Amino acid sequence: MKTKLIVIALCLAGLFAFGQGPMDPGFRMLETGDFESAEIFFDSYLEKEPKNKTALICYGRAVGLNGKPQNASTLFESLLEEYPRDLEIQLNLYESYLWKEEFEKAKGHYQELVAENPNNFSALLGFANTLSNLKQFEEALNYINKALQLQPENSSARTSRKYMKLGLANQLATEKKYQEGISLLKEIFTDYPEDREVLLSLANLNIQAGALEEAKKSYQRMARSTRDSVIALAGIALVEHLDEEDKAALETALRAKDMAAAFGGEPEFQQAWERYVQALIWNRQFKMANNEIDRIAAVHPNANWLLALKATLGMYTGDFDKSLSSYTRILEKDSRSFDGNLGKANALFAKGEYKKAYQAAYRTLEVFPNQKDAEAFLEKLNRKFRPVVTQKGGHSFDNGNNSAFFQGTSITIPVSTRLSGTVSHQYRTTENTVNGDEAISNLFFGGLDYQILPGMLLKTNLGINQSRFAETSYTLPITEVKLQLKPMKLQNLELGYRREVQNFNAELISREIVMNHYGLNYNLGTNINLGWFTQLMHTAQTDGNNRNLLFSSLYYSVFKKPALKLGLNYQYLSFSEQLPEIYFSPESFHAYELFADSRGTLGGKLQYVLGAASGFQ
Template structure:
């Protein structure tokens, strides 16, 4: 915009000087044919080498055709001949803007404005320079001064528009959304229905999840066939943010049908991009992959296609594939936002936490205060900040056993690979019929060490001190687990646990030590089916042994809220049957149908509810109906404190050591007692 203003100054001078022989060159400059203008004025100067106007025009043509440093030198030579010439000075200053050397241009414009405070071009040039330096507050003040000199100047109003767009974006990055919206709305005073302002306003509404306003703003943009397709692309994204992915796909499909009749390759690419995203959001992974492959065949080495492939990888559990594609984006453009933050997310999915930290930080070096990048780092911080958790509950069953327990756990991560835990568990139980009472004190210390990405070793050791009536004993407690993710969408846990039965007073008195050897395996799929299996062999100090099989086949009906339904089967055998002491049938079988739903009431309040019903059979006894249910509500009072209240009921015989109906009511409170991880400073993040 400043180029046009400076050119108008020149043109006025040229007309007044009646430089008719240079008219073709003036026209070339005015129409933006800078290379031709350079050749024209270079030839002209051979016939009139000292012509000031020709030298000035030649310098502009050189600078605007891609050689700003050469133009600066040409203007500097002119200033030697005409030291105080305003036109030469302002062109000299502008040459630094062409070279994007805004810091060097700033003091030159300040000096020029001090000497020529009423020169419109100088004042507007300073405003544009400050805008390029992202000093929007000062830039806005100077553009207003320019408009005082020429109140209705379109160039100045246009500059003010772009300054406000930049200033609004700065407010968005600082999460000052109301101020950003006010600035964007002001643009409509000069430019009603301005497309740039509407697009930025729609984006602001998406960020703040004001979906209805975003959709309405996109509809305002739909004034031409091309604009209507852009609007549909935006509305599809708004539908996704509103968690209505089916609607997003429907809208995006409509945009695809329309864009086929438009001769605009860039618009077609954006529309296909949104359409494939919508396929992925709707978990139509096969269709998405076919479309991506087709697009890549016709448009190889395109960043937006690599981004689609990476997104597909994250949705299908193939995070390694995602990292590879984000690397391809960064090879093409090291500053790409999608490439940098996308790779951070993919590295997190790969369980490579330190590289994920640094990629998110690298994103912030290119995009200062960017909300998503800062939020990602905060998420990692919350996962690795020392915590203290309190779990307390009251339980009772129809065998007249009541119990209270509390469990306090402190967890301290020393790095992304290593953390320690210390917990104290206290339980008091009583049978109101026999009046037997017992208390248990369990102290545990744990070490968690990540051997490799997706490979975690958990080791817990401690002791259980149990007291009943006038007697007591102390037993060691051990819990060792190796937690693996061997292949995508698969989890495998191998473990050994040594514990003492402490469900009720009678069992505590008998000092029954259990040695559990277990395997847990979960297989996920990309077709919403999952399969979970638990195998456990238990050896007890009373010489009894138990074998347990639990398997569950489940289907994800909905993603938001997360609704799963499925069928469970359980099989248990004991070597010895001791029914008067604890539940120990020779053969126990149960089959049940279950449902589990998890969702949100608000941004800070979540809920879960699950229920299952079926039949169970103990040895050769008749089948009996079983039912279990659990529900909880959790509220996040702050980023560092949450409270969960829950209740559960079960009449499944295998759910308790005694085989009775069982109810539990309790709460869990979690507090992050430090603001950041202990190792955060050692990361040496610069942002």
């Protein structure tokens, strides 16, 4: 886009200098961008006047702008040999380097030209635009301002300055200097009040800065026509989503889609349609979203934005293989796609392919240095593989006059993306306030977690339990082995064995009862907010007793933020022997309860968990 602006600016400057009657039709062809006709016109003209310098220059411009920049450079270089140091030829030759995107080469020549002709408008404009193409925006603005001092009302120079400021604002945003970028964008309104492109950039920078209300205002300001209103509403829908107002986002996106119906097949309609499907996904209306995706596929079967929608739907519905496939197809067609690169990283992370997720994240930042979302994703990855220290503590009591205080500390140190080690210590004191029995337990253990395959994690722990009761003490081994699996999407299965020592109260600690648990946990999620968790466990105890446990929970997710879950729990418990004088061991026990669970944040990093349940046994 910037190169095209350079071409127009210098072309006009040259044409005004060359104003000769017989060539006026050719000048107009160049001015209006009809370069193919201009090439034919000046080629014909040169048959009559093969040495006409003006015609040769215009022919060179037409050839270069008609897709043959190397031919144009060769022509201008030969002309410069014939007319050494001719300023007009130099200007066109150096501009031809821009057509070939040889910006560094052009920069050196323009630098010399400006030094020799510090008050030449075309030289200053060409140099400024060259610097802009090299993304040296601050220096470019310095020279464009010098050009505008010579011709304050020149529209080409003012347009170039606008795009330089847009480029610099984007560069500042990349450096996270959002307020500087926003201030720079607002300066453009002096030349172009309420400019559509500037308002869009302003909205984008405010989104990056987290100023969502300001972003919404920018979108509202640009809604001055039906076409612009479609883009504005699509933008506002995104802002509503970022502000966690997904219902409002869907309502706004639907308005944009309805309004865009008049522009069927045009970019505005595509953007509105895409945002509407995204809003359906945000609101977990997956069936409707899938139907819309099918409609899009019938019209745009190979579009990258269709693949991006399929990938997004897969991420929300737990179909990560489908998402990864879609993102990979996007990158096959456009290796520099932001959605494709970061989306692939997220899909790999969700699948548990962490090493590949790192590679995809670094690739994204290679293409988009300092990009905020990519850096946030990389930070999320890094947090998963940082050492973690966990400290827990609490107090419990029951109606049997038993009370306990406990605390635990664990340290987890990742060795790689597949292996981590853990060391833990748990301390517990128990007391019966009636008979005065007291006991202390110390548990020390270390463990390893190893990812065998994506979706298959082996967790092992080995340690000792040291207990002291009255004048006696003992030390017993404890162990745990778990295999965690993801057999299908939205499903989690855990198979495990755990050996532990009973330490609920002082009386039980004194009896040295070891429990061997054999268990299975299964969780089934759905895309309709329903979930089902089931636990089966058989316990063989060293006192000869055996326990069977069934726990099942059917729950419904009411809200995402704050998370609110309502459900029904059922528990069945049975012991082969009944020893009520020692511990709770019914022949058959049933419990039913309704529960509510809420989780969220209270600002900053403070989180809360609230739970309530009521039922009967």
